[in-house]
Amino acid sequence: MRASNFKVKGFLFSGISAGIKKDGKKDLGLIYSEVPARVAGLFTTNKVKAAPVQLDMERMKRSLCQAILVNSGNANACTGSQGLRDAKRVSSWVAKQLGINEQLVFPSSTGVIGSQLPLNKIEKRIPELIKNLSQEGWMNTVEAMMTTDTFPKVEVATCLIKGKRVKLCGMIKGAGMIRPNLATMLSFLVTDANIKASLLQQMLERSAEVSYNRITIDGETSTNDTVLLLANGKAGHPSLNRMDRDGKAFQSMLLKVCQNLAKSLVQDGEGATKFIEILIQGARNKEDAKRAAYAIAHSPLVKTAFFGEDANWGRILCALGHSNAQVNPNRVDVFFDKAPIVKNGMGVSPRLEGKAAEVIKKKSFKVTIDLRQGEHQFSVLTTDLSIDYVKINASYRS
């Protein structure tokens, strides 16, 4: 993607190394809007919330944000009252030097849990961070928030609202995970659209439901998960206040951007060698479809079989059977892409199984499980469980 594509009116970006990460890579980023922007946000549902999450949730109440300060290398989680004081302190430094209200600065952190923020390092580099702000600097911000991500993940889209072309740019930081619920996802989206705060929040929640929430388990997230959407109105159209035709156009664009970001997150899963969609269809109800999909997507035995390119469909049925979904084992059909592997709960002929076995050698494929109990469906994106996943996570802190 060309850097110019990412420009959004009134937004500036920056990212530098402040020495928080041991390897000297970028670890401190800033997103700045020239005017206060409306903000929508989603935060971790983990009861253990990092200090910056607690602070942002409080500041969200004003529905305005002008700057996001993000750091990697340190999560500022499980850091007690000092952690909260520190989150306030770094945001006040940024506010002061930008000449804006401290309440408009949203800090965000990712990295190791349980260490206090290295305040000196951050304070020293804030002038440089601000000096480097530019419309083209978004890639520096993305790099500054990466942890085990292997590539930067950004998305851009435009649409027409009330006759004006508006732009939406989003970035996401990987968590690079097999089970997103246990690693941190940070995603920041900026747009020059002019949208009422309550509508913006509603749109973000709708989009998250079929994007970020399709790669995570409900209510199981890291201590730091944060999604922020800033709308600064610089596109110059009258305020969008309800879900009319223009509202739908923006919603649809937002949804697409969120889905692409979520998809790229899974593709960069830690140690992942496969990118797999699990689709449950024919479920009695949505809840059942969801339960079944997550039971399969989270089964370490299913995931290791995919890594080994072993068409071991018995593990899929086994995971299904303990999912608490309504299942009649004798009705279940399973397909790898379009190749049938299970018919009425039993394996297909060796010739047909051979075709399905070819599918799982692909880098990316879809597993469809038809419960034949009803009309509902649910899909979730996941990866395999590889040797590298264990290696990466066994030595994360060292």
Next chain:
Amino acid sequence: MRASNFKVKGFLFSGISAGIKKDGKKDLGLIYSEVPARVAGLFTTNKVKAAPVQLDMERMKRSLCQAILVNSGNANACTGSQGLRDAKRVSSWVAKQLGINEQLVFPSSTGVIGSQLPLNKIEKRIPELIKNLSQEGWMNTVEAMMTTDTFPKVEVATCLIKGKRVKLCGMIKGAGMIRPNLATMLSFLVTDANIKASLLQQMLERSAEVSYNRITIDGETSTNDTVLLLANGKAGHPSLNRMDRDGKAFQSMLLKVCQNLAKSLVQDGEGATKFIEILIQGARNKEDAKRAAYAIAHSPLVKTAFFGEDANWGRILCALGHSNAQVNPNRVDVFFDKAPIVKNGMGVSPRLEGKAAEVIKKKSFKVTIDLRQGEHQFSVLTTDLSIDYVKINASYRS
């Protein structure tokens, strides 16, 4: 253990290779009681139940069993009505040649899901299997039911009931797993005690609650999990009908044997390098303690950290936070054995952390999480998540 220690009056054992496993190792075993024995049983709660499980659950209704026919190398699961016919067929062959009622034979299978039983191979070897029956043959039976187990797991105990010495011998087959809920556990126990069937069932359930069920998640088990306890009364004491002093003596012995078997199962976890007890204390209620314990014991990030000998306590708090247990993050204390690593939700000093870091270099240790919310506790046994776990499970069928 000396083979003679394992002798139980009236029980004979056998185990041979029938060529079901590709590697030529033992894969067909038989346990035979000279007289019909009272039987207690526990079976998988997975909705997808293997054919032998379905058959045994039906046969349990008579509360009598005289023979257990076990095979490895094939689970006879997801095999439809043919699977059920086959399970009946193999048990009828055994019954006929032993000269006993077919309803008294309980088949049990473990291995790959989705292939039909190789009937010819089994039929051909049943005469030899029966010919080999002996009081000392238990080790052959244990070997015949092993899959990825790296060592045979047996336990023996004795106690006095109504003045007679009674013996209890148990064997367990590994599932050799990190998450027992996703691999098959078979455990067979035999005793010469004389116990009423309903009391026997009650005792088995009580024992399982604090043994087998402490290494698995409620309602999440493989398609084949089976525990059978046979009591043939050969010790010659009057029938034990209620939980009096003698009843308690047997219950206590049974509990100890089941706990030791469960413990050995975890110690032989697939690829496991660590053997870890997770103890939650200070919980508001038992349910909370259980939820928290399983959330930590099942977290792949906690388990890989243990494998890497990384005292990454933040992952423990993170898992705790999404466990749905009542948690006040600022009150949580964590210990590795007796070394404190977290106090009031925050890391201890580097000097103290160093001591805790020494603990996780041990092969076996205890992680105590004190929620300081109440008086309830729950503990669960688990292992780390290693590179070998992935290797073993990626190539299980090939």
